[in-house]
Amino acid sequence: MERVLAYLQEVKYYGKAVLLSLEAPGVAAEAVPGQFVQVLCGRDSPRVLRRPFSIFSAKAGRILLLSKVVGKGTSWLAELKAGEQVDLIGPLGRGFAMDEGDRPALVAGGAGIAPLHFLAERLMERRTEPSLYWGLDLGEEFGELPALLGKRFRLFMCSRDGCLGERGTVVEALAREKEPEFNAVYACGPREMLGALAKEIKGANLPFQLSLEERMACGVGACQGCAVPIRSARPAYSRVCKDGPVFRFEEIDWRAYFGGS
Ligand SMILES: Cc1cc2nc3c(=O)[nH]c(=O)nc-3n(C[C@H](O)[C@H](O)[C@H](O)COP(=O)(O)OP(=O)(O)OC[C@H]3O[C@@H](n4cnc5c(N)ncnc54)[C@H](O)[C@@H]3O)c2cc1C
Ligand code: FES
Numbered sequence: 003m004e005r006v007l008a009y010l011q012e013v014k015y016y017g018k019a020v021l022l023s024l025e026a027p028g029v030a031a032e033a034v035p036g037q038f039v040q041v042l043c044g045r046d047s048p049r050v051l052r053r054p055f056s057i058f059s060a061k062a063g064r065i066l067l068l069s070k071v072v073g074k075g076t077s078w079l080a081e082l083k084a085g086e087q088v089d090l091i092g093p094l095g096r097g098f099a100m101d102e103g104d105r106p107a108l109v110a111g112g113a114g115i116a117p118l119h120f121l122a123e124r125l126m127e128r129r130t131e132p133s134l135y136w137g138l139d140l141g142e143e144f145g146e147l148p149a150l151l152g153k154r155f156r157l158f159m160c161s162r163d164g165c166l167g168e169r170g171t172v173v174e175a176l177a178r179e180k181e182p183e184f185n186a187v188y189a190c191g192p193r194e195m196l197g198a199l200a201k202e203i204k205g206a207n208l209p210f211q212l213s214l215e216e217r218m219a220c221g222v223g224a225c226q227g228c229a230v231p232i233r234s235a236r237p238a239y240s241r242v243c244k245d246g247p248v249f250r251f252e253e254i255d256w257r258a259y260f261g262g263s
Contacts, residue, residue: 003094004028007087017145019070020080027063029092035121036213036248039092040221043075054218056117070113095247102209103186106132109172109199111191117213118190122155131156137172141165173198197260200251210251216242231258
Protein backbone atom coordinates (compact mmCIF):
# COMPACT_ATOMS: atom_id res chain seq x y z
CA MET A 3 0.00 0.00 0.00
CA GLU A 4 1.35 3.41 -0.92
CA ARG A 5 0.27 7.01 -1.35
CA VAL A 6 0.90 8.25 -4.87
CA LEU A 7 0.28 11.27 -7.00
CA ALA A 8 -0.84 9.41 -10.08
CA TYR A 9 -0.59 11.02 -13.49
CA LEU A 10 -3.94 10.90 -15.29
CA GLN A 11 -3.23 9.60 -18.76
CA GLU A 12 -6.69 9.34 -20.23
CA VAL A 13 -10.33 9.98 -19.40
CA LYS A 14 -13.21 8.25 -21.19
CA TYR A 15 -16.85 9.08 -20.68
CA TYR A 16 -19.54 6.40 -20.57
CA GLY A 17 -23.01 7.73 -19.78
CA LYS A 18 -22.96 8.87 -16.15
CA ALA A 19 -19.54 7.33 -15.52
CA VAL A 20 -15.92 8.09 -16.31
CA LEU A 21 -13.09 5.66 -16.80
CA LEU A 22 -9.80 7.09 -15.55
CA SER A 23 -6.48 5.67 -16.66
CA LEU A 24 -3.80 6.47 -14.08
CA GLU A 25 -0.06 5.89 -14.09
CA ALA A 26 0.63 4.13 -10.80
CA PRO A 27 3.22 1.36 -11.36
CA GLY A 28 3.51 0.30 -7.71
CA VAL A 29 -0.24 0.02 -7.20
CA ALA A 30 -0.73 -1.74 -10.54
CA ALA A 31 1.96 -4.32 -9.77
CA GLU A 32 0.55 -5.15 -6.35
CA ALA A 33 -3.21 -4.99 -6.95
CA VAL A 34 -5.45 -8.05 -7.02
CA PRO A 35 -9.13 -8.08 -8.08
CA GLY A 36 -11.45 -6.82 -5.34
CA GLN A 37 -8.95 -4.35 -3.91
CA PHE A 38 -9.63 -0.63 -3.99
CA VAL A 39 -7.92 2.75 -3.75
CA GLN A 40 -8.87 5.78 -1.67
CA VAL A 41 -8.95 8.88 -3.86
CA LEU A 42 -8.72 12.45 -2.64
CA CYS A 43 -11.58 14.09 -4.53
CA GLY A 44 -10.89 17.82 -4.50
CA ARG A 45 -7.67 19.75 -4.64
CA ASP A 46 -6.12 21.51 -1.64
CA SER A 47 -8.87 20.27 0.63
CA PRO A 48 -7.32 17.99 3.25
CA ARG A 49 -10.52 17.90 5.30
CA VAL A 50 -12.35 16.09 2.52
CA LEU A 51 -12.71 12.37 3.11
CA ARG A 52 -11.12 10.21 0.48
CA ARG A 53 -13.54 8.22 -1.67
CA PRO A 54 -13.11 4.47 -2.27
CA PHE A 55 -12.99 3.07 -5.82
CA SER A 56 -12.45 -0.53 -6.80
CA ILE A 57 -9.68 -1.20 -9.26
CA PHE A 58 -11.28 -1.85 -12.67
CA SER A 59 -8.05 -3.03 -14.27
CA ALA A 60 -4.32 -3.05 -13.51
CA LYS A 61 -1.65 -3.68 -16.11
CA ALA A 62 1.46 -2.16 -17.67
CA GLY A 63 2.01 0.28 -14.82
CA ARG A 64 -1.51 1.71 -15.02
CA ILE A 65 -4.70 1.29 -13.06
CA LEU A 66 -8.17 2.00 -14.39
CA LEU A 67 -10.95 3.34 -12.17
CA LEU A 68 -14.59 3.48 -13.22
CA SER A 69 -16.47 6.18 -11.33
CA LYS A 70 -20.20 6.74 -11.58
CA VAL A 71 -21.21 10.30 -10.76
CA VAL A 72 -23.45 10.34 -7.66
CA GLY A 73 -22.30 13.36 -5.62
CA LYS A 74 -19.66 16.02 -5.08
CA GLY A 75 -16.57 13.82 -5.05
CA THR A 76 -17.46 11.84 -8.14
CA SER A 77 -18.54 15.02 -9.96
CA TRP A 78 -15.10 16.46 -9.25
CA LEU A 79 -13.45 13.33 -10.63
CA ALA A 80 -15.57 13.50 -13.78
CA GLU A 81 -14.18 16.96 -14.56
CA LEU A 82 -10.52 15.96 -14.42
CA LYS A 83 -8.51 16.24 -17.61
CA ALA A 84 -5.65 14.14 -18.91
CA GLY A 85 -2.34 15.44 -17.59
CA GLU A 86 -3.64 16.26 -14.11
CA GLN A 87 -2.53 14.41 -10.99
CA VAL A 88 -4.69 12.33 -8.69
CA ASP A 89 -3.79 11.74 -5.04
CA LEU A 90 -4.58 8.16 -4.10
CA ILE A 91 -3.72 5.47 -1.55
CA GLY A 92 -3.72 1.78 -2.39
CA PRO A 93 -4.11 -0.97 -3.12
CA LEU A 94 -6.29 -1.50 -0.04
CA GLY A 95 -8.33 -4.31 1.43
CA ARG A 96 -8.72 -8.02 0.83
CA GLY A 97 -9.43 -9.15 -2.71
CA PHE A 98 -11.20 -12.19 -4.18
CA ALA A 99 -9.85 -15.71 -3.80
CA MET A 100 -9.62 -16.69 -7.46
CA ASP A 101 -9.36 -20.48 -7.49
CA GLU A 102 -12.91 -21.33 -6.45
CA GLY A 103 -14.28 -22.97 -9.59
CA ASP A 104 -13.71 -23.30 -13.32
CA ARG A 105 -17.25 -22.08 -14.24
CA PRO A 106 -17.75 -18.92 -12.22
CA ALA A 107 -20.68 -16.50 -12.42
CA LEU A 108 -19.79 -12.86 -11.80
CA VAL A 109 -22.84 -10.83 -10.76
CA ALA A 110 -22.65 -7.03 -10.79
CA GLY A 111 -25.08 -4.25 -10.00
CA GLY A 112 -24.30 -0.76 -11.37
CA ALA A 113 -20.77 0.39 -10.52
CA GLY A 114 -20.23 -3.03 -8.92
CA ILE A 115 -18.96 -4.03 -12.36
CA ALA A 116 -15.57 -2.45 -11.51
CA PRO A 117 -14.02 -5.17 -9.29
CA LEU A 118 -15.70 -7.92 -11.31
CA HIS A 119 -14.24 -6.58 -14.56
CA PHE A 120 -10.77 -6.82 -13.02
CA LEU A 121 -11.59 -10.31 -11.75
CA ALA A 122 -12.89 -11.35 -15.19
CA GLU A 123 -9.64 -10.16 -16.82
CA ARG A 124 -7.49 -12.11 -14.37
CA LEU A 125 -9.65 -15.25 -14.67
CA MET A 126 -9.36 -15.10 -18.48
CA GLU A 127 -5.58 -14.87 -18.13
CA ARG A 128 -5.83 -18.14 -16.18
CA ARG A 129 -7.92 -19.63 -18.99
CA THR A 130 -11.12 -19.63 -16.94
CA GLU A 131 -13.99 -18.03 -18.82
CA PRO A 132 -16.52 -16.43 -16.47
CA SER A 133 -20.15 -15.58 -17.21
CA LEU A 134 -20.65 -11.93 -16.37
CA TYR A 135 -24.14 -10.74 -15.35
CA TRP A 136 -24.50 -6.97 -15.14
CA GLY A 137 -27.68 -5.26 -14.03
CA LEU A 138 -28.46 -1.54 -14.33
CA ASP A 139 -31.34 0.62 -13.19
CA LEU A 140 -31.31 2.55 -16.45
CA GLY A 141 -30.03 0.97 -19.64
CA GLU A 142 -28.18 4.12 -20.64
CA GLU A 143 -26.30 4.62 -17.33
CA PHE A 144 -22.95 3.38 -18.59
CA GLY A 145 -23.21 4.51 -22.21
CA GLU A 146 -21.24 2.33 -24.61
CA LEU A 147 -19.36 0.42 -21.94
CA PRO A 148 -21.69 -2.65 -21.90
CA ALA A 149 -21.30 -2.99 -25.68
CA LEU A 150 -17.51 -2.81 -25.37
CA LEU A 151 -17.38 -5.38 -22.58
CA GLY A 152 -19.73 -7.63 -24.55
CA LYS A 153 -17.01 -7.95 -27.20
CA ARG A 154 -14.50 -9.30 -24.69
CA PHE A 155 -16.54 -11.30 -22.20
CA ARG A 156 -19.54 -13.63 -22.07
CA LEU A 157 -21.82 -10.86 -20.85
CA PHE A 158 -25.53 -10.89 -19.96
CA MET A 159 -27.08 -7.45 -19.55
CA CYS A 160 -30.34 -6.50 -17.89
CA SER A 161 -31.92 -3.23 -16.85
CA ARG A 162 -34.91 -2.31 -14.75
CA ASP A 163 -36.20 0.08 -17.42
CA GLY A 164 -35.82 -2.61 -20.09
CA CYS A 165 -33.71 -0.34 -22.33
CA LEU A 166 -30.70 -2.65 -22.33
CA GLY A 167 -30.76 -6.46 -22.31
CA GLU A 168 -33.51 -8.23 -20.42
CA ARG A 169 -35.98 -6.18 -18.39
CA GLY A 170 -35.61 -6.77 -14.65
CA THR A 171 -32.91 -7.27 -12.07
CA VAL A 172 -29.68 -9.15 -12.44
CA VAL A 173 -30.76 -11.64 -9.78
CA GLU A 174 -33.96 -12.40 -11.71
CA ALA A 175 -31.84 -12.91 -14.82
CA LEU A 176 -29.56 -15.34 -13.01
CA ALA A 177 -32.56 -17.19 -11.57
CA ARG A 178 -34.03 -17.63 -15.08
CA GLU A 179 -30.97 -19.56 -16.25
CA LYS A 180 -32.34 -22.94 -17.28
CA GLU A 181 -29.27 -24.96 -16.49
CA PRO A 182 -27.12 -23.17 -13.99
CA GLU A 183 -23.72 -24.59 -14.55
CA PHE A 184 -21.84 -22.36 -12.19
CA ASN A 185 -19.61 -23.77 -9.56
CA ALA A 186 -18.70 -20.43 -7.95
CA VAL A 187 -20.34 -17.01 -7.59
CA TYR A 188 -18.69 -13.62 -7.15
CA ALA A 189 -20.77 -10.50 -6.65
CA CYS A 190 -20.62 -6.76 -6.10
CA GLY A 191 -23.46 -4.27 -5.99
CA PRO A 192 -25.95 -2.45 -3.81
CA ARG A 193 -27.15 -4.01 -0.54
CA GLU A 194 -30.59 -4.96 -1.86
CA MET A 195 -29.04 -6.78 -4.81
CA LEU A 196 -26.65 -8.74 -2.61
CA GLY A 197 -29.51 -9.64 -0.25
CA ALA A 198 -31.66 -10.91 -3.13
CA LEU A 199 -28.72 -12.84 -4.57
CA ALA A 200 -27.93 -14.39 -1.20
CA LYS A 201 -31.55 -15.62 -0.93
CA GLU A 202 -31.46 -16.93 -4.48
CA ILE A 203 -28.35 -19.06 -4.22
CA LYS A 204 -28.02 -19.84 -0.54
CA GLY A 205 -29.39 -23.39 -0.96
CA ALA A 206 -27.00 -24.17 -3.80
CA ASN A 207 -23.99 -24.61 -1.53
CA LEU A 208 -21.63 -22.88 -3.97
CA PRO A 209 -18.51 -20.94 -3.04
CA PHE A 210 -19.89 -17.40 -2.91
CA GLN A 211 -17.80 -14.26 -2.39
CA LEU A 212 -19.13 -10.72 -2.28
CA SER A 213 -17.54 -7.31 -2.31
CA LEU A 214 -19.44 -4.93 -0.01
CA GLU A 215 -19.64 -1.25 -0.90
CA GLU A 216 -20.22 0.26 2.54
CA ARG A 217 -19.78 3.96 3.10
CA MET A 218 -16.27 4.57 4.41
CA ALA A 219 -14.45 7.20 6.39
CA CYS A 220 -10.74 6.54 7.02
CA GLY A 221 -10.57 3.57 4.62
CA VAL A 222 -7.60 2.02 6.42
CA GLY A 223 -9.11 0.28 9.43
CA ALA A 224 -8.80 3.02 12.05
CA CYS A 225 -12.31 4.41 12.63
CA GLN A 226 -14.74 1.42 12.59
CA GLY A 227 -16.98 3.52 10.32
CA CYS A 228 -17.48 0.65 7.87
CA ALA A 229 -18.11 -2.18 10.36
CA VAL A 230 -20.45 -5.01 9.30
CA PRO A 231 -21.80 -7.79 11.55
CA ILE A 232 -20.15 -11.15 11.16
CA ARG A 233 -21.24 -14.60 12.27
CA SER A 234 -19.86 -15.42 15.66
CA ALA A 235 -21.01 -16.76 19.02
CA ARG A 236 -21.04 -13.22 20.37
CA PRO A 237 -21.92 -10.04 18.45
CA ALA A 238 -18.83 -9.18 16.38
CA TYR A 239 -17.95 -6.89 13.51
CA SER A 240 -15.45 -6.75 10.67
CA ARG A 241 -14.21 -3.65 8.91
CA VAL A 242 -15.08 -3.59 5.23
CA CYS A 243 -12.04 -1.45 4.38
CA LYS A 244 -9.47 -3.65 6.14
CA ASP A 245 -10.96 -7.14 6.56
CA GLY A 246 -12.93 -6.82 3.28
CA PRO A 247 -14.30 -5.46 1.03
CA VAL A 248 -14.50 -9.08 -0.13
CA PHE A 249 -16.15 -11.54 2.25
CA ARG A 250 -17.36 -15.07 1.92
CA PHE A 251 -21.13 -15.40 2.14
CA GLU A 252 -20.94 -17.44 5.31
CA GLU A 253 -18.80 -14.87 7.11
CA ILE A 254 -21.54 -12.20 7.28
CA ASP A 255 -24.42 -12.19 9.77
CA TRP A 256 -27.03 -11.35 7.14
CA ARG A 257 -29.93 -11.01 9.56
CA ALA A 258 -28.07 -8.34 11.54
CA TYR A 259 -26.70 -6.78 8.32
CA PHE A 260 -30.23 -6.18 7.08
CA GLY A 261 -31.38 -4.90 10.46
CA GLY A 262 -32.90 -8.14 11.73
CA SER A 263 -35.17 -8.77 8.73
C1 LIG B 1 -14.86 -0.62 -1.45
C2 LIG B 1 -15.67 0.33 -2.32
C3 LIG B 1 -15.44 0.33 -3.68
C4 LIG B 1 -16.17 1.20 -4.51
N1 LIG B 1 -15.91 1.16 -5.83
C5 LIG B 1 -16.57 2.00 -6.66
C6 LIG B 1 -16.29 1.98 -8.05
O1 LIG B 1 -15.44 1.24 -8.56
N2 LIG B 1 -16.99 2.86 -8.85
C7 LIG B 1 -17.93 3.71 -8.33
O2 LIG B 1 -18.53 4.48 -9.10
N3 LIG B 1 -18.21 3.73 -7.01
C8 LIG B 1 -17.55 2.90 -6.17
N4 LIG B 1 -17.82 2.93 -4.82
C9 LIG B 1 -18.80 3.91 -4.32
C10 LIG B 1 -18.10 5.28 -4.27
O3 LIG B 1 -17.08 5.25 -3.28
C11 LIG B 1 -19.13 6.35 -3.91
O4 LIG B 1 -20.06 6.46 -4.95
C12 LIG B 1 -18.42 7.70 -3.71
O5 LIG B 1 -17.67 7.66 -2.52
C13 LIG B 1 -19.46 8.80 -3.65
O6 LIG B 1 -18.77 10.00 -3.42
P1 LIG B 1 -19.47 11.39 -3.73
O7 LIG B 1 -18.73 12.43 -2.99
O8 LIG B 1 -19.63 11.59 -5.20
O9 LIG B 1 -20.94 11.19 -3.16
P2 LIG B 1 -21.52 11.73 -1.78
O10 LIG B 1 -21.81 13.19 -1.96
O11 LIG B 1 -20.69 11.28 -0.65
O12 LIG B 1 -22.88 10.92 -1.78
C14 LIG B 1 -23.81 11.03 -2.86
C15 LIG B 1 -24.80 9.87 -2.82
O13 LIG B 1 -24.12 8.62 -3.01
C16 LIG B 1 -24.39 7.74 -1.93
N5 LIG B 1 -23.17 6.98 -1.63
C17 LIG B 1 -21.97 7.48 -1.28
N6 LIG B 1 -21.09 6.49 -1.04
C18 LIG B 1 -21.76 5.33 -1.24
C19 LIG B 1 -21.41 3.96 -1.14
N7 LIG B 1 -20.21 3.55 -0.75
N8 LIG B 1 -22.36 3.05 -1.42
C20 LIG B 1 -23.58 3.44 -1.77
N9 LIG B 1 -23.97 4.72 -1.89
C21 LIG B 1 -23.08 5.65 -1.63
C22 LIG B 1 -24.77 8.63 -0.79
O14 LIG B 1 -25.61 7.95 0.14
C23 LIG B 1 -25.52 9.74 -1.47
O15 LIG B 1 -26.85 9.37 -1.73
C24 LIG B 1 -17.13 2.07 -3.96
C25 LIG B 1 -17.36 2.06 -2.58
C26 LIG B 1 -16.64 1.20 -1.77
C27 LIG B 1 -16.87 1.19 -0.29
S1 FES C 1 -13.55 3.26 7.04
FE1 FES C 1 -12.49 3.54 8.94
S2 FES C 1 -12.32 1.50 9.67
FE2 FES C 1 -13.17 1.25 7.68
